[in-house]
Amino acid sequence: MISFIGALHANSKYEADLLHVVALMMTPAHEITTDMLNQFVAAYPESRTGYIMIADLFAAKAGLSTSLGQKMEHADRDVVTDLRNQLSIRWSYHNVIKPARKNLTPSSLLQLSTDHDLILFMDIPASRLILYKRAGRMLHNIESFYASIGIKGFGKSLEGDKKTPVGIYRITGFIPGNSLHEKYGPGALPLDYPNLYDRLSQNTGDGIWIHGTEPGYVNRAPLASDGCISIANKDFKKLISYIDGSIPTPIVIDSSPEWVSNSNISYRRARLLQAIKKWSQVVGEGEQEKYLNFYDTSFFETRLNIPEKSRTILADFPLDAVLDLGKSNLFSYPGIDDLYVADLQFIDTRADTFVVRQYWIEKSGKNWKIVSQLRIPK
Numbered sequence: 519m520i521s522f523i524g525a526l527h528a529n530s531k532y533e534a535d536l537l538h539v540v541a542l543m544m545t546p547a548h549e550i551t552t553d554m555l556n557q558f559v560a561a562y563p564e565s566r567t568g569y570i571m572i573a574d575l576f577a578a579k580a581g582l583s584t585s586l587g588q589k590m591e592h593a594d595r596d597v598v599t600d601l602r603n604q605l606s607i608r609w610s611y612h613n614v615i616k617p618a619r620k621n622l623t624p625s626s627l628l629q630l631s632t633d634h635d636l637i638l639f640m641d642i643p644a645s646r647l648i649l650y651k652r653a654g655r656m657l658h659n660i661e662s663f664y665a666s667i668g669i670k671g672f673g674k675s676l677e678g679d680k681k682t683p684v685g686i687y688r689i690t691g692f693i694p695g696n697s698l699h700e701k702y703g704p705g706a707l708p709l710d711y712p713n714l715y716d717r718l719s720q721n722t723g724d725g726i727w728i729h730g731t732e733p734g735y736v737n738r739a740p741l742a743s744d745g746c747i748s749i750a751n752k753d754f755k756k757l758i759s760y761i762d763g764s765i766p767t768p769i770v771i772d773s774s775p776e777w778v779s780n781s782n783i784s785y786r787r788a789r790l791l792q793a794i795k796k797w798s799q800v801v802g803e804g805e806q807e808k809y810l811n812f813y814d815t816s817f818f819e820t821r822l823n824i825p826e827k828s829r830t831i832l833a834d835f836p837l838d839a840v841l842d843l844g845k846s847n848l849f850s851y852p853g854i855d856d857l858y859v860a861d862l863q864f865i866d867t868r869a870d871t872f873v874v875r876q877y878w879i880e881k882s883g884k885n886w887k888i889v890s891q892l893r894i895p896k
Contacts, residue, residue, distance in 0.1 A: 521705040531735060532562060532750070533608060533664060539568070540609055543575065543642075553573060560608070564576075565736050570601045576849065598737030607645045607740055608664055615644050616662075623657055625777045626686075626770050627770035628787040629848035630720040631659065631863065636761055637707070638689075642672050642682070645740045647728070647749055649760060655787075656780065662758070663753040666738040668745040670866060677723040682745050683711050684773045684853050687726075687768040692758065703730020703751040705758065709769065714875060714892045715851070728769075730754040749773075768861075790848055790858050793878060793886035798841045814879065814887040834874050834893045839864040845871075856880040861894070869894065872896055 539558050542551045554576060559568040630637050630652045637657065638646045647665040650657040668674070668684040672681035687709040693705040706729035712721050723745070730751040731738055738749050749757070761767050800809045806828045818827050842863050851857040858878040863870050878889040 528854070532534070532565070532752070533612075535561070536567065536605075537612055539571065540605065543571065555596075559652075562736065564734055567601050567736070567840050568603050570598055571605070572648065573598075574602075588690070590640055594894070600742070604645075604664075604737065604739055611644050611646060611664075611668055612821055612896075619777050620864065622779060623783055624772060625776040625778045625786065626772060626830065626850045626852050628783060628850060629846070630789060631845045631847045632766065633845050633863070634766055634768065634847070636764050638668075638767060639775075640682075640769065640771040642667060642684075642771065642773045643775070647747060647757075649749055649757065655784075661756065661783065663749045663757065665744045666740055666748040668743050669741050671741060672771075674723060674726070674745055675719070675721045679723070681743050681748065682743070682771065683712075683726060684771050685713055685715060685717065685851050686851065686859050687711055687713055687769050687771065689728070689769060690766055691729075692765070698729075700728075701730065701732040704754055705730065706876065707757075707761075710766075714890055714894075715877060720888060722767065743894045768847055770849060770852060774853055775777070787848060789880075790860065790878065790886075791843065794841075794862070794876075795841065797888070799836065804837055812886070812888055813884070817891075829889075834891055835864050836866060837874075839866045851877075857889075863896075 528698075533556060538703050539554055542554050549853055551571075555560060555575065557574065560695065561564060562568055585627075599818045624639050624641075625637065627650070630650075632652075635652050637650050637652070639650060642645075645661045645665055645667075648659055649661040649663075651660045652658075659748045670680040670682045671683045672684050673811070674681040689707045690710050691708055691874060693702075693706045695702060695707065698706060706727040709728070711724065711726040725746075727746045730744055731748055731754075738748050742748065797809065797812045800812065803809075806824055810824065810827055813831065814826075818830065819885065822830065842865060845863040847859075847861040851859055856879055858880070860876045860878060862874050863871055864874065872890055873894050873896050875894050877889050878886055880886055880887050
């Protein structure tokens, strides 16, 4: 019989070893599986999932329940149920979801600036925090971490609602774990929630982070935080090693991701770029009436005259600033049809660079309008 400990030395990743044990549990060889489970929990004594799998296996052998994710009749939503949900989600991702997404990309990731090498994508239904690396205009998946979100789910709108926000954000810094409560693990990466769209929607709250896990836990259940994104401490340290020096790193948090081909991404990107180029050209010509037409009526207070509207727009950038589209981030906004975000990078006459975030909406075909814009930190 092959020793699990021997296999463990060959493959030190917790998730890979966990799924290996699950695969064995799917077979009728219960004596072998029991032995393997005992070796697994000996190797990972902090894995509560390992212990619940042992309990599940013995319950199944005793005829009390079926194993692996089947809730016993007397059990309500509790720690046992949450751990089984975590195991089910991990298994589903690696054996069903991930293979089906080969060569596909989230439709919200249209373009990553050449100033950024990395972008994070939180796939809420799959409980995965995915790290992409840019190669030209292409994005390559280089890491994928199991992740927990708010105990009340997603769609944050109120302070203290224990939900994780859905939207486009940026990592703004790093807080070391020795300055935080131990429940955050080795540290935290704060996000810039609420963003401009959140504020326009009157969403409240703050303190949304990516962070680790408290001592004694490998991972939390899928819904287990106060609204933050929580990953394993080893995964958090690995993430930090990637993004060190790459702050602010963009992150898209999506509750209903659409996965599409690279050609589909190119098509969507080209349509948004066409609208931005037309807007940029008209602004450069300086004719107020023309570039005002690119802004939705909701952008202005109704009592403003044309010169006042123009000053409102140009407060974010001077007319002689040059737009660098290659260094601009482009997204479609998660969960909202026909809403797009462009983080446009400009360079002014003093060779200073700055970023203006614009929210574009596509109205009835090719009629593109800017509904909001704001100068943001580079």
